[in-house]
Amino acid sequence: MANFKIRDYRREDESAVADLYMLTFAEPPWNKRISFDKASGEVHGNSVQPAFIGLVATDAENIVGFRFAYPLTENVFRFLSPVIKRPALNSAKIGVHPDYRRRGIARTMMLETIKRAYEKGFKQLVGRTKNHDAMGPLYAELGYKSLGRMDPQDPERIYYVLDL
Numbered sequence: 399m400a401n402f403k404i405r406d407y408r409r410e411d412e413s414a415v416a417d418l419y420m421l422t423f424a425e426p427p428w429n430k431r432i433s434f435d436k437a438s439g440e441v442h443g444n445s446v447q448p449a450f451i452g453l454v455a456t457d458a459e460n461i462v463g464f465r466f467a468y469p470l471t472e473n474v475f476r477f478l479s480p481v482i483k484r485p486a487l488n489s490a491k492i493g494v495h496p497d498y499r500r501r502g503i504a505r506t507m508m509l510e511t512i513k514r515a516y517e518k519g520f521k522q523l524v525g526r527t528k529n530h531d532a533m534g535p536l537y538a539e540l541g542y543k544s545l546g547r548m549d550p551q552d553p554e555r556i557y558y559v560l561d562l
């Protein structure tokens with residue numbers, strides 16, 4: 399059914415992924431309006447994290463999805479410390495172009511991330527979202543457990559963990 403491929407993120411994908419990041423996070427619940435420079439900076443910043451796992455989904459010509467993850471360091475999400483099993487992978491960003499949704503692209507990229515995390519010896523994946531039509535069901539389908547709203551600074555955020 400789905401006519402797409404998943405491959406590793408490459409340095410030269412930065413602009414296309416920044417465009418897609420701006421597009422996909424401009425919609426609710428994020429309503430994020432950021433400049434191309436800021437988006438590129440975030441994409442670049444994620445991609446140079448040690449042990450970065452970056453995936454993109456492509457159709458015949460274009461990048462239509464991206465998924466970024468990297469190790470969760472001790473100083474990030476400190477309020478989760480009692481439940482974190484280290485080493486843990488922070489599933490940082492995922493976005494799929496609106497014209498390519500409901501084809502399983504996000505599911506495929508998340509499953510590939512889980513597989514790679516397992517192979518690299520991570521004990522847990524950590525994800526978060528806000529109240530979200532898609533991500534709640536998707537995390538649940540993949541076996542993530544909801545921890546609920548854990549961040550006192552950002553009470554709308556809902557956290558999820560998947561034990562490997």
Ligand SMILES: CC(C)(COP(=O)(O)OP(=O)(O)OC[C@H]1O[C@@H](n2cnc3c(N)ncnc32)[C@H](O)[C@@H]1OP(=O)(O)O)[C@@H](O)C(=O)NCCC(=O)NCCS
Pocket residue numbers: 422423425427492493494495498499500501502503504505506526527528530531532533535536539
């Ligand atoms: C969230 C997002 C990445 C999902 O991408 P996608 O490729 O369309 O997702 P999939 O096709 O793999 O969906 C897998 C399952 O998730 C759930 N799902 C996905 N979109 C949904 C929606 N709009 N409403 C309800 N459930 C949804 C369904 O259970 C779906 O399975 P099904 O199609 O067999 O019913 C995409 O909607 C997106 O880019 N949103 C904007 C950015 C964003 O919010 N990112 C997440 C930040 S936490």
